[in-house]
Amino acid sequence: MRADDLIRSALDRGQPALSEYESKKLLSLYDIPVTRETLSRSADEAVSAAADLGFPVVLKACSPELMHKSERGCIELNLRSERDVREAYGRIIRSVDLELEGVLVQEMVPGQRELVVGLNRDPQFGSCVMLGTGGMMTEVFKDTAFRMAPFGMIEAKDMAEELRFKAILGAFRGQKPADMDILCRTLIAVGKIGLELETVSELDINPMIITPEGRVVAVDALVVLRRNGNDRIN
């Protein structure tokens, strides 16, 4: 599926945003590494998906209406068995009163080092990419760097260099340094999404986790769409 089609069908359904599942599909089309995951529509499907992915897994309610899931109790982490998955599935279904696209069954990505990567549209500078440290703590740390798209690898590296807590990108407490090549390519790709897809108004990858081996993976993602033609800027 092409990115345009993915977005067009979401807009046709009247969605304000892509669901997490759709958002990550879009990221994958731009070669941004995302979690392995399956969308399930029943507890049985979830259990078999978990078995395919390998335990432990994460279950998340999936809907384009759910923009900030962790605040609503619809994420179940570190599920280690078939029974865990089945129970978690039931809790998620009961916790939300929305019609869900399904329940996402996702590999559990280990790692305490969290980043946020995002896209914002500025009326003067157009598509601007953000890199920040903190994941959940992003708004506390306020450690962010911005660049106007497009930019190349050198600028992407300099962006990481600008962060106050850039030390977490290096070797850290026995963990390997982050894969800077992939991280920089991710930043460039997010800028490219902004330049190529006018219907994307904002984008968050939060968190982007750095695993102990240094892999960087988009663990959650949100792509906000333009609701109508009037709020088009740049």
Place this chain on the structure above:
Amino acid sequence: MIESIEASPLYPIANPKSIALFGASNNATSMGTGLLGSLLDLGFEGAIYPIHPKEDQVQNLKAYRSVLDLPNVPDLALIVLPTRIVSETMDACGRKGIKHAIVISGGFKEVGGEGVNLEKDLAAVANKHGMRFLGPNCIGVANPRHKLNTTFMVFEGAPGFIGMASQSGSFVTQMFDYLSRYALGFSTAFSVGNEANIDIVDCMEYLGACPDTRVIALYVEGISRGRAFVETARSIVPKKPIVAFYIGGSETGSRAALSHTGALSGPDRLYEGIFRQSGIIRARSMMEMFDICWMLGSFPRAAGRRVVIQTHSGGPGVEAADACGRAGLELPSLSPETIKRLSPFIPQTGSINNPVDFTFIKNIKDYYSEIPKALLEEKNADILLFYFSMSSQTLERILRQMGFPPDQIAEQAAKVVDAQCESIIRVLETHDKPFVGYTFQSLKDQLVRRLIERGVPVFPGPERAARAIEAAFRYTRLRDKILAAASQEKAVDR
């Protein structure tokens, strides 16, 4: 990127041969009359044609009833009239064939409401005639080498190497005296006002091509042509540094964002990134911006960050070391060769570390010659930070105690200062590395003043010196980053 300043629409605005002036009169307190005074005070050498509906003479110059009556077509129209008649005046200028204007008058977009429409009308009139203009709501241009000062304030000081573009007029006119205290000055300074036609990006492009401008200073409140701003800056930075002082809007932002990214996209953080991407050094105050301009204009070569400090006083040396550390600079250890060279000059009370503290030195001449020479040749260091402490009064007292008759003291003191100054200049001229001074003395103190006038930066206090040195290092890194990206792009194209 323009090849020469003649290609810029700002060239006739900053270098006019003749000016039609609207708004000057025989009323001494009118703004236009003040402007005419400023032009005449600096000795503008071209023709000035006051246009006045009633007067035959304005401040002893022949006045014309209409721009259409002028004997020839001036290069520039300078308009200081009530808002409501600015557009029609611009139209008359266009009909006369004038291609460039500065609109000082306010009452346009900056006041909102009807002003927004008036500004649109003004821009449309200019467009119709193919005119380019600066403003409205600006104070115009100071180009002291061309003896042009269109601002209300009297120009003070001398031409210098700082090219300025400012979104506040005050930071052009009210800086004349401040800069002259440091023997600095503007090459050309533009106040851009509402940027209805020519904007800060055009100014940056002009200053990038201006041969008298060694460093560009920007006062920024907001950029409207974002992409052009970044691209223009990146094309200039490999050749000359750009320093900006920016005061952002509110961090809360005006629109409700749905994403974390949106919520975190306050203007201050965004501009921080945009400046860095543009290769622009961001200063945290106007004074710091001019400190950095001083440093970069004096030493345009690549700068490192390893500093060696020469002092003969403990406290000021320690403070300098601390300031360097906090600015992110390094204080390397001296090499054995340098220690050997310096040991004859070091009294028992001194210390050959970094800072090199000579305490009380027997032969003061060495402090200004052999010692800085050895330190500038230190292979572990990129830059020498030098402490100046002795006031003229102390020098005069020493001479008195040495037995010079009172009527010869001043002359002798001048000779000593002269010798010290020449000695330092000789050392600097034979070495490539930057030499930066700091002092707690008045900048009017004789030795410091002489050095400043010869182009040696001597900062009030070590913190300002350290931050300026760090900015020069930052410039080198930003420039190298942009050059590396450009050569990578070229490689991809091939």
